[in-house]
Each structure stands twice: as structure tokens, then as C-alpha cells.
Amino acid sequence: MTQRLGRLDGDINGRQPKAVQVALRVLETVARMGPGVTAKDLAHELELAPATAYRIINLLVGEEYLVRLPDLAGFALGARVANLTGAQAPMLPRAAKAVLSQARNRTRCSVHLAVYPGDRIQMLDADPDNPPAPIDMYLRYPQAVALGKVMLADIEDWRKVLPGRILRPVTDATMTDAGKLEEELDRVRDEGFAMQINELINGRACLALPIRDDQGRLIGGLAASGSTVNWEIRVSELKTLLADTTDRLSPLMA
Amino acid sequence: MARNIGRSLRKLDSVNPIHGLGHGRLGALDVAAQSIASVAPTAGLVTAPSLILAAGGAPGSSMLIATLVTMLVASSINQFTRRLAAPGSLYTFVVKGLHPAIGLITAAALVIGYLFLSLASLVGASSYLSQSFVPLMASTRHGASVVIEAILAVVIAVLVVALLAVGVRRATVTMLVIEVLSISTVMAALVVAWFRGSRAHPQVGRSLGDAWGAGGGLTTWGTGVVLAMVAFIGFESSTALGPETQRRMRLVPRVLSRTVLGVGAVFIVGATLESALLLGLRLPPSATPVSDMMTTLGYRAAIPVLNLAAAASFVACATASSMALVRLLLALSVDGVLPASLSLLHPRRQTPQRAALAIMPVLCAAPAIMLALGVAPRPLMDRLIETSVTGYLVAYLLVCAAVLGFLPRIGEVTVRPMVAALTAALALAAGLVTYCAFNFRAGVRLPTVTLAIGVLLALAWWCVMKFRAPNRIDRLGNYDHPSTTDVWWGPLPPITASASASAGQQVVDHESGSRR
Numbered sequence: 001m002t003q004r005l006g007r008l009d010g011d012i013n014g015r016q017p018k019a020v021q022v023a024l025r026v027l028e029t030v031a032r033m034g035p036g037v038t039a040k041d042l043a044h045e046l047e048l049a050p051a052t053a054y055r056i057i058n059l060l061v062g063e064e065y066l067v068r069l070p071d072l073a074g075f076a077l078g079a080r081v082a083n084l085t086g087a088q089a090p091m092l093p094r095a096a097k098a099v100l101s102q103a104r105n106r107t108r109c110s111v112h113l114a115v116y117p118g119d120r121i122q123m124l125d126a127d128p129d130n131p132p133a134p135i136d137m138y139l140r141y142p143q144a145v146a147l148g149k150v151m152l153a154d155i156e157d158w159r160k161v162l163p164g165r166i167l168r169p170v171t172d173a174t175m176t177d178a179g180k181l182e183e184e185l186d187r188v189r190d191e192g193f194a195m196q197i198n199e200l201i202n203g204r205a206c207l208a209l210p211i212r213d214d215q216g217r218l219i220g221g222l223a224a225s226g227s228t229v230n231w232e233i234r235v236s237e238l239k240t241l242l243a244d245t246t247d248r249l250s251p252l253m254a
Numbered sequence: 255m256a257r258n259i260g261r262s263l264r265k266l267d268s269v270n271p272i273h274g275l276g277h278g279r280l281g282a283l284d285v286a287a288q289s290i291a292s293v294a295p296t297a298g299l300v301t302a303p304s305l306i307l308a309a310g311g312a313p314g315s316s317m318l319i320a321t322l323v324t325m326l327v328a329s330s331i332n333q334f335t336r337r338l339a340a341p342g343s344l345y346t347f348v349v350k351g352l353h354p355a356i357g358l359i360t361a362a363a364l365v366i367g368y369l370f371l372s373l374a375s376l377v378g379a380s381s382y383l384s385q386s387f388v389p390l391m392a393s394t395r396h397g398a399s400v401v402i403e404a405i406l407a408v409v410i411a412v413l414v415v416a417l418l419a420v421g422v423r424r425a426t427v428t429m430l431v432i433e434v435l436s437i438s439t440v441m442a443a444l445v446v447a448w449f450r451g452s453r454a455h456p457q458v459g460r461s462l463g464d465a466w467g468a469g470g471g472l473t474t475w476g477t478g479v480v481l482a483m484v485a486f487i488g489f490e491s492s493t494a495l496g497p498e499t500q501r502r503m504r505l506v507p508r509v510l511s512r513t514v515l516g517v518g519a520v521f522i523v524g525a526t527l528e529s530a531l532l533l534g535l536r537l538p539p540s541a542t543p544v545s546d547m548m549t550t551l552g553y554r555a556a557i558p559v560l561n562l563a564a565a566a567s568f569v570a571c572a573t574a575s576s577m578a579l580v581r582l583l584l585a586l587s588v589d590g591v592l593p594a595s596l597s598l599l600h601p602r603r604q605t606p607q608r609a610a611l612a613i614m615p616v617l618c619a620a621p622a623i624m625l626a627l628g629v630a631p632r633p634l635m636d637r638l639i640e641t642s643v644t645g646y647l648v649a650y651l652l653v654c655a656a657v658l659g660f661l662p663r664i665g666e667v668t669v670r671p672m673v674a675a676l677t678a679a680l681a682l683a684a685g686l687v688t689y690c691a692f693n694f695r696a697g698v699r700l701p702t703v704t705l706a707i708g709v710l711l712a713l714a715w716w717c718v719m720k721f722r723a724p725n726r727i728d729r730l731g732n733y734d735h736p737s738t739t740d741v742w743w744g745p746l747p748p749i750t751a752s753a754s755a756s757a758g759q760q761v762v763d764h765e766s767g768s769r770r
Contacts (some may be wrong), residue, residue, distance in 0.1 A: 039666045064740075072337060072663075078736075
């Protein structure tokens with residue numbers, strides 16, 4: 001999310017306290033009543049004149065604090081609200097960055113560190129030399145990426161967190177069968193690593209290991225991705241490297 | 255509330271149908287450039303006042319009333335732009351507000367509006383460009399100048415399509431620079447001409463009042479207002495860039511209303527000065543009023559510069575109109591009305607490249623062929639503009655009417671927007687009838703015939719779709735709606751359609767720790 005705070009248009013003299021109060025209360029009410037609440041509901045709930053309520057709601061939609069849902073009548077909190085809660089990317093300690101850069105120096109693959117706030121993948125430290133696929137691919141197709149499989153394997157009812165609860169194909173190799181994915185996730189749980197070959201992008205493969213705190217809770221995932229050429233030969237070496245790195249990262253991130 | 259949530263979230267998908275069309279890359283200037291260039295204020299300023307005078311109206315007051323009516327239209331369109339962003343602009347809005355069949359009629363009207371305005375602008379650009387070299391070409395034979403105009407038309411068309419393919423950013427910046435230069439040139443020329451003219455010919459100063467005085471009956475007055483409204487046509491075209499604009503729900507409405515206000519102010523002042531000059535110098539109505547004016551005042555040297563300004567403005571207008579046309583075709587293709595291949599984007603530039611290539615043959619060939627066949631550029635341009643205006647007026651009328659259906663549908667009815675939309679719709683209906691009658695009286699039938707064909711084609715296509723792919727009709731009106739990643743789900747996992755019924759359940763699950 002690009003931030004353009006900068007100047008606000010026109011002269012602000014702060015003499016519209018009511019409007020600010022109503023705007024904040026609208027956000028609060030949407031959060032309380034849940035996604036799908038209509039403008040009419042909001043006006044009724046806040047005992048506002050409809051015209052005032054609609055104007056302020058549309059203003060908040062314009063600022064992207066609210067999102068108008070596809071039926072055009074319902075509203076939800078916009079992704080920008082995350083800025084209010086301070087839910088920006090957590091900072092990575094310098095020691096952890098050093099561990100990551102050591103790992104990057106030891107392999108030709110690109111190494112990415114992700115965390116899973118709200119059961120979604122968030123890149124915490126992507127390989128600067130070799131950036132990963134766009135983050136919306138990760139959000140949309142968690143079953144097609146190794147980091148996503150690590151996350152799904154940790155969630156009992158993983159179907160709930162799939163966007164649209166559907167296994168969408170990206171390439172021919174993407175898993176679209178829930179049963180097969182369940183088997184794969186069982187394997188991830190048993191063996192402690194997840195792998196993806198050609199499932200997101202043809203010719204690319206990825207290996208990911210979970211990072212756990214001392215109580216065994218999942219706090220992140222570490223992935224190494226590279227070309228599928230000679231992938232099988234490199235895997236065991238990569239596994240050792242990632243296991244070593246996750247062991248060293250865990251106390252720095254917990 | 256649970257029922258509500260289910261209905262709202264049912265369509266919330268992780269993939270946006272318009273995904274990939276350079277999301278949020280445009281700023282306020284780009285969007286303003288699109289609207290201003292489509293209006294082509296220079297062309298309107300040069301031609302409208304003398305047309306209004308010829309029809310017996312008063313340019314100054316006509317422009318004022320036209321500005322007010324257009325403000326109402328803009329505020330009605332903004333009822334949509336504040337709520338959704340769609341590359342199909344008015345077409346999508348009408349689908350959402352009234353009915354898919356009426357939406358297709360709007361699409362046909364808009365295609366006529368955008369396409370014929372692009373063609374007219376290409377003819378205008380080539381003819382003004384060649385006229386600005388008239389001193390150089392005085393010796394050339396008529397046949398040679400026709401060939402030159404036709405070649406120029408092709409060159410400009412290729413240039414326009416190239417601009418579309420290179421990317422929106424560069425195209426809009428180019429258009430804005432061109433427009434600002436050409437408006438300032440013409441305004442400066444008018445102001446200087448008026449001051450000098452009123453000194454040499456006292457009646458020029460006295461004619462200032464005549465530019466505002468109401469003359470004739472209601473029909474003359476109405477015709478004057480409609481002809482003034484023609485000058486505003488195209489102000490809404492930045493709506494089509496909505497999905498590509500940052501903070502679009504805030505920016506696009508503001509650009510629309512400010513374009514109308516700004517351009518309206520230029521028109522009111524410019525039309526007053528120009529008609530005072532035309533009346534004061536007792537010039538007969540002609541196709542090139544400003545050139546006549548400058549010749550009478552003895553500023554022959556200014557004419558090539560003014561023609562160049564007009565040509566540049568036409569190039570910008572052609573670019574803006576075809577940019578909106580290309581996005582409309584993209585939207586129709588995404589909706590399954592046109593072949594899916596038209597919605598292919600350039601992989602890196604994220605421009606609707608395929609749609610741009612599809613209109614290229616028409617843009618390149620049609621004006622050049624007409625010019626080469628010896629059709630005089632001025633009448634050709636007039637017919638094309640009249641056709642375009644008829645299409646636009648129908649689309650504006652339908653979108654204002656759609657507000658009356660849309661606001662009740664989403665449960666956000668308030669008195670003021672409904673009254674504004676109703677007033678605008680009635681004014682546009684009256685304007686449309688007046689305009690068609692005016693054209694018919696002048697023996698011009700092309701606009702009405704083209705429009706009738708467009709409407710019939712739209713209805714026929716709707717029937718075909720209804721018969722062969724009824725489920726496709728339900729999916730009409732795709733717009734840039736939010737996807738799962740635009741919503742803040744808080745600490746909860748995304749609630750998806752079928753999981754939404756157990757939304758409360760999930761809170762419990764999450765807190766009691768469903769993790770292994």
C-alpha cells in the first residue's frame with residue numbers, strides 16, 4: 001500500500017468535529033456488525049440522516065477505509081484499515097537478517113521468509129536479488145506454493161482459508177483435488193517440509209520449512225526457490241541449509 | 255444480518271474480472287487530461303458560438319444554462335463513479351441501474367459517440383493541419399490537397415493508435431499539454447481581438463449584451479442551449495479510466511464536476527467575446543468564424559497558429575475518444591458480449607492492446623477513404639460530430655435515468671440526487687428531441703439513422719444472447735469490484751461465501767485455538 005500522506009486539499013480548520021466523529025463511528029459500526037452491513041443499516045444504527053450517512057460512507061469508500069462489496073449494497077472494512085491497527089509488517093531483528101543473508105550466500109536459490117498473520121501469507125523478507133512471484137499469487141493460490149502448504153498443513157480446517165474455498169489451477173501441475181491435497185498436507189506434517197514443483201510457474205520449484213517457536217507454534221515459513229533443472233539433486237542439500245537456518249531464526253523471531 | 259452478509263459476500267471473489275488493467279497507475283492530472291481532451295474545448299469554443307448565433311440563440315446565456323444542465327448530468331454520473339469503477343463506464347452503470355438490455359443500448363450509443371467523435375477529430379485534425387499550411391499550399395491544385403489531407407488523416411490515426419498502445423500515462427500527459435497550449439492560444443487570441451476590435455469598431459463593445467440577450471421563442475432558445483451542450487460532450491470519458499486510477503472513488507467524481515465547471519467558465523467567457531466580435535463585425539455565419547474574424551481585423555498571420563491549435567486539440571480529442579472506446583470494447587469483451595480475445599492486455603504495459611488494434615483499421619481507413627473520395631472535410635466532420643452527439647445524448651439520458659433505478663436498488667435513496675437525476679434526464683430528453691428535430695430540419699438524417707441502427711443491433715444482440723446464452727446476460731456489467739485482498743479481515747481468516755453462515759463459529763474456533 002503506497003502512502004501519500006502529504007497535503008490534504010483545502011484549508012482544514014478542524015471545525016467539523018461531528019463529521020470526524022461520525023466517520024470514526026461508521027468504521028467502528030462496520031467492524032462490529034461485520035462485512036455485508038448496508039448503508040441503510042448503518043444510518044439506522046447510528047441514528048443519522050440518510051444523506052449524511054451516505055455521504056460519509058462514500059467518503060470512507062473513496063479513501064479506501066471501507067470497501068463496497070460486489071452486491072453494491074453491502075460494506076466491509078477496507079484493507080487500509082490495517083494501517084490503523086498497526087498491523088504493518090513486523091520488523092525483523094538485525095540478527096535475523098544476518099542469518100538470512102548468510103543462508104542466501106550459501107545457495108544459488110532465492111530464499112524468502114514469510115509470516116502468516118490472519119492465516120494469510122505475508123512476505124517478511126523476500127530475496128532482494130531474486131524477488132518471488134507477486135504476493136497476490138500467494139494469497140490467491142496458497143495450495144500452489146510451498147510456503148502456503150506449510151501454512152495449510154498447520155491449520156486443521158484448511159479449506160476455510162482458501163479464497164473462495166476452491167482449489168484453483170494455475171498450471172497443469174497445480175493440485176485441484178482436495179483429497180490429494182489432504183494427502184500432501186499429511187506428508188508435510190509428517191516430514192516437516194513442503195515442496196512445490198511447476199505448480200505455480202512452469203520451470204520453477206520451491207522448498208519450504210516451517211519456523212516454530214519453543215512451544216511448537218507456527219510463526220513463519222522459510223522457502224528456497226529455483227529452477228526445476230537438477231532440482232532433485234539439490235533438494236537434500238537445500239533441506240539441510242533451510243533446517244539449519246530455521247533453527248537459528250526461531251529464537252530471533254519468537 | 256446473517257442473510258445480508260451471505261448475499262453481500264457471495265460474489266466476493268479472490269479474482270477481480272478486470273484484473274491486470276494497470277491498477278491505480280493514474281493520478282488526478284491523467285484523469286483530468288482524459289476528460290478535458292475528450293471535450294476538446296478549443297474546437298467547441300471555435301465552432302459553437304457561431305452555430306448558436308446562426309440558430310438564432312444567444313451564445314452567452316446558452317452556455318451558462320448548458321453548464322448548469324451538464325453539472326446536473328455530471329452529478330448524476332457521479333452517483334455511480336462514487337460507488338463503482340468500470341472500464342465500460344456508462345454502459346456498466348446502466349446495466350447495474352436499469353436492465354442489461356438497456357445497458358446494451360447504452361453501449362451502442364456510446365460506441366457511436368466515441369467512434370464518430372474519433373473519426374470527426376481525425377478529419378478535423380487533418381483538415382486544420384493542412385489549412386494551417388494554406389499559404390504554402392495556395393498554388394497546389396485541389397486534387398493534391400485532398401490527397402494530402404487523406405494522407406495526414408492516416409498518419410494521425412496511426413499516431414493515435416500508437417499512443418494508445420504505448421501506455422495511458424504518456425498518452426494523457428501528451429493530451430494535457432496539447433489542450434492547455436491550444437486553449438490558451440485561442441483564448442488569448444479572442445481577448446486580444448476583442449480589445450483591439452472594440453477600439454476600431456465601437457459596435458463590438460456594444461454587442462457584448464446581445465451575446466446574452468434572449469431572442470426568439472422557446473424553440474430557438476432550446477436549440478441554442480442544446481448546441482451549447484454539444485460543446486461539453488465527452489466530459490464523462492475519464493469514467494472509463496476509473497479502474498486504472500488511484501483513489502478512484504474520490505478522484506473521478508471530482509475530475510468530472512471540475513471539468514464541467516472549468517470548461518464551462520472558458521466557454522461562457524469565450525462564447526461571449528466571440529459572439530460580440532461576430533455580431534459587432536457583422537460577419538455572416540460561416541464554417542470558419544474565427545478565421546473570418548481575424549481576416550476582418552487584419553490579423554491574417556494569426557490564422558495558421560489558430561488552425562494549428564485547433565488541429566492539435568483534435569488530435570488530443572481523437573486520442574481521448576478512442577481511449578474510452580477501447581476500454582468500452584474491453585468491458586464488452588469481459589462481459590462476453592464481444593469476442594473474448596478483445597480483452598487481451600499487453601503483458602507488460604497492461605494496456606488493452608488487442609482492442610486498440612481492432613479499432614485501428616476503422617480509424618485509419620474511414621476518414622482517409624472519405625477524404626480521398628472527395629467529400630469536403632467540413633461537412634463530413636459536421637455529420638460525424640452530429641452523429642456522435644446523438645449517441646452521447648442518448649447515453650447521458652439513459653445513465654441519468656439509471657440513477658433512478660440504481661439508488662433504490664442499493665438502498666441509498668435520498669431526495670437531492672434523485673431530483674437532480676430526474677431533472678437531468680428530462681432536460682436531456684428534451685435536448686435530444688430538439689437536436690434531432692434541428693438536424694432533420696437541416697436535412698441531416700445520418701445521426702438518427704445511425705442511432706436507430708445501433709439501438710436495433712443492441713436489442714437484436716440482446717435477444718440472441720437471451721436465446722443462446724441466458725446465463726451470460728446475468729453476468730453482464732462486470733466492474734472493478736473489490737477482491738478478497740481489498741477487504742480487511744482483521745485477525746480472522748477470510749470469511750468466504752459458504753463459510754459466512756458460520757461466521758460466529760469461526761471466532762470461537764479461532765480463539766480456542768484450532769491450530770494443531
